Amino acid sequence: MADCYRGDKRATDSKQQLRKALFHLLREKEWGKISVQDLTKKAGIHRTTFYQHYEDKFDLAQQVMDEMFDVMKAAIFAPVQEEDWQADHAAYVYIFRFYQHLQEHEEEYQILLKRGRELNIHQTASAFFEESFSLGLEEVAGSNPDPHHVPLEMQKQFVISAYVGTAEWWLRKGRPYSPDFMASSMIQLIENHE
Structure with missing residues (x-):
């Protein structure tokens, strides 16, 4: 149960970091110039973590x-x-x-x-x-x-x-x-x- 909770908490934390990264980057750059690499770098997570939750940057923005x-x-x-x-x-x-x-x-x-x-x-x-x-x-x-x-x-x-x-x-x-x-x-x- 504890492992399951830790996994859920990590997923929630990753999504929160990506959300913050999305808005931070949108303040500075046009949407078309923001890449998945920009998002993951700003969020401090790996690309594989990103793709565990989202298909692409459009999926992230829509969610x-x-x-x-x-x-x-x-x-x-x-x-x-x-x-x-x-x-x-x-x-x-x-x-x-x-x-x-x-x-x-x-x-x-x-x-x-x-x-x-x-x-x-x-x-x-x-x-x-x-x-x-x-x-x-x-x-x-x-x-x-x-x-x-x-x-x-x-x-x-x-x-x-x-x-x-x-x-x-x-x-x-x-x-x-x-x-x-x-x-x-x-x-x-x-x-x-x-």
């Missing part, structure tokens, strides 16, 4: 991004305590958690924004927001029915574009407003209140 979005989803949709609810809108707590998570992990998300096109994160981000939109609808179902019967697919695209674009702007501008302000403002904008 790291998948993990980041899984952690974000868990943070946003963790059980809500009664005192966390804000009376004026059921979605507030989820939007607030989204911005709070971005703030807590700002450096990594800034790097993804900078290298997003090179890393082709659009597909991973789109899948995350599609799933989160559906989860969010389930969580706040019935709280604000649409009286105009706008098709759900159209609502989804509008909301996802609004949140992604605004979050990118917020990060690029150096987070000029608090997560609380952002959550309240986003609700106001989406509902078209003044």
Whole structure:
């Protein structure tokens, strides 16, 4: 059992070192100029260890991004305590958690924004927001029915574009407003209140 644990711990440590190496190198270099050798050298591990966990550098980047979005989803949709609810809108707590998570992990998300096109994160981000939109609808179902019967697919695209674009702007501008302000403002904008 102890050997198994040591093996798991070594694998976890290697993956953490590679993740750190990936973000460190992405700060300095274009994705196309980063090699597996660069990653393993920066992480201080052997190439054979790298290939035990990943097929190539693209697999590493994809797994790291998948993990980041899984952690974000868990943070946003963790059980809500009664005192966390804000009376004026059921979605507030989820939007607030989204911005709070971005703030807590700002450096990594800034790097993804900078290298997003090179890393082709659009597909991973789109899948995350599609799933989160559906989860969010389930969580706040019935709280604000649409009286105009706008098709759900159209609502989804509008909301996802609004949140992604605004979050990118917020990060690029150096987070000029608090997560609380952002959550309240986003609700106001989406509902078209003044």
